[in-house]
Amino acid sequence: MKKLCVLFPGIGYTCDKPLLYYSAKLARARGYEVIALKYSGFPEGAKGNDEKLRLAAAHALTQSEQQLADVDFSGFGRIVFVGKSIGTRTCLEYKAKHNIKACGVLFTPLEFTFEQSADGFCAFHGTADPWAKTAEIERLCKENALPLYEYADANHSLETGDVMRDIINLRDVMEKAGKIIA
Numbered sequence: 283m284k285k286l287c288v289l290f291p292g293i294g295y296t297c298d299k300p301l302l303y304y305s306a307k308l309a310r311a312r313g314y315e316v317i318a319l320k321y322s323g324f325p326e327g328a329k330g331n332d333e334k335l336r337l338a339a340a341h342a343l344t345q346s347e348q349q350l351a352d353v354d355f356s357g358f359g360r361i362v363f364v365g366k367s368i369g370t371r372t373c374l375e376y377k378a379k380h381n382i383k384a385c386g387v388l389f390t391p392l393e394f395t396f397e398q399s400a401d402g403f404c405a406f407h408g409t410a411d412p413w414a415k416t417a418e419i420e421r422l423c424k425e426n427a428l429p430l431y432e433y434a435d436a437n438h439s440l441e442t443g444d445v446m447r448d449i450i451n452l453r454d455v456m457e458k459a460g461k462i463i464a
Contacts, residue, residue, distance in 0.1 A: 283358075283359035283360060284315070284357060284358045284359055284360075285309075285312070285313055285314040285315065285358060285359065285360040285361070285362070286314060286315050286316075286317070286353075286355070286358040286360070286361045286362070287305070287306070287309035287314040287315070287316045287317070287361075287362045287363075287364060287463060288316075288317045288319065288350070288361070288362070288363050288364070288373070288384075289302050289305065289306060289316065289317065289318045289319060289364050289366075289369075290319055290342070290346060290363060290364065290365040290366065290369030290370070290372045290373040290376075291318075291319060291320070291321060291366055291367075291369050292366040292367030292368050292369050292390075293321070293324050293328060293338060293367060293368050295366045295367055295369075295438075295439065296320070297318035297319070297320070299366075299439070300439075300452055301366055301389045301406075301439070301440060301452075301455065302318070302364065302366055302389075304452065304456050305364045305387065305456070305459060305463065306318060308456055308459070308460055308463050309362065309364075309463050312460075312463060312464065314360075314362065314463070315358075317349070317350070317353070319345070319346055319349050319350075319369075320345075320349070321341070321342050321345050322345075323341065324338045324341060324342075324368075325337050325338055325341070328368075329412070329413060332394075335368070335392070335394065336394070338368055339368055339371045339372060339375070339394070342368050342369065342371075342372040343372050343375055343376060343379075346372055346373075346376050347376070350376070355380070355382050361382060361383065361384040361385075362384060362385055362386050362387070362462060362463050363376075363377060363382075363384045363385075363386035363387075363403075364386055364387045364389070364459075364463075365386065365387070365388050365389065365391075365395075366389040366390065367389070367390050367391075367392065367413065367438065368392065369389075370388040370389065370390070370391040370392065370395040370405075371391075371392060371394060371395045371397075371398070373386060373388075374388075374395060374398035374399065374400055374403075375398050377398070378398050378399060384402070385402035385403060385462055386402065386403045386462060387403065387404060387405075387406070387459045387462050387463070388400065388403050388404070388405040388406070388428075389405075389406050389440065389455075390406065390407060390408065390411055390413065390414065390438050390439070390440065391405050391407070391414065391419065391422075392413060392414050393414055393415070393418050393419070393422065395422075396422040396423075396425075396426055399426075400426050400428050403428060403462075404428065404429040404430070404431065404458070404459070404461075404462060405419070405423055405428055405429070405430045405431070406430075406431045406432075406433070406440060406455055406458075406459075407419045407420075407430060407431070407432050407433070408432070408433045408435070408436025408437050408438065408439075408440045408441075408442075409432055409433065409434050409435060409436065410435050410436055410437050410442075411436070411437055411438045412437070412438060413438045414438075416432070420432075431454075431455070431458050433451050433455075436451065440452070440455060
């Protein structure tokens with residue numbers, strides 16, 4: 283069975299940063315073909331600005347559609363989407379718009395991520411994430427019956443500033459994400 287993993291990055295969090303880099307390595311080690319999307323040209327000042335954030339999401343969706351235009355999703359028996367930040371919204375919107383049967387991982391979702399169905403996904407959130415309020419992410423995950431893994435004092439990159447703690451957390455994240463990227 284052919285397997286596909288598509289990485290949907292964030293505004294400044296590219297596929298060569300730890301969460302997506304190691305997700306790709308994990309997927310390749312498990313026999314997945316990996317497509318790492320690349321975004322550019324986002325509007326400035328999206329953080330805290332709902333209108334600019336929505337423009338950024340639309341921009342990411344357009345770029346995703348362009349980069350995935352030649353992919354025959356029907357040729358894969360298993361499809362996993364891995365999104366980071368704005369990419370969490372983008373992967374769910376792409377999945378719904380193109381009727382893709384995918385499961386996946388949402389790294390540091392934003393509140394408006396949950397305007398799309400997240401069935402078959404799990405989420406990871408840092409309690410010190412300035413891009414999303416912890417109580418709201420907890421509420422939205424509970425409402426959507428979405429498994430949520432939280433990391434105390436971690437930011438939007440799931441980092442705390444303590445290198446050894448970050449490495450331990452990254453291992454934990456990859457072990458949990460690995461249950462989806464199976």
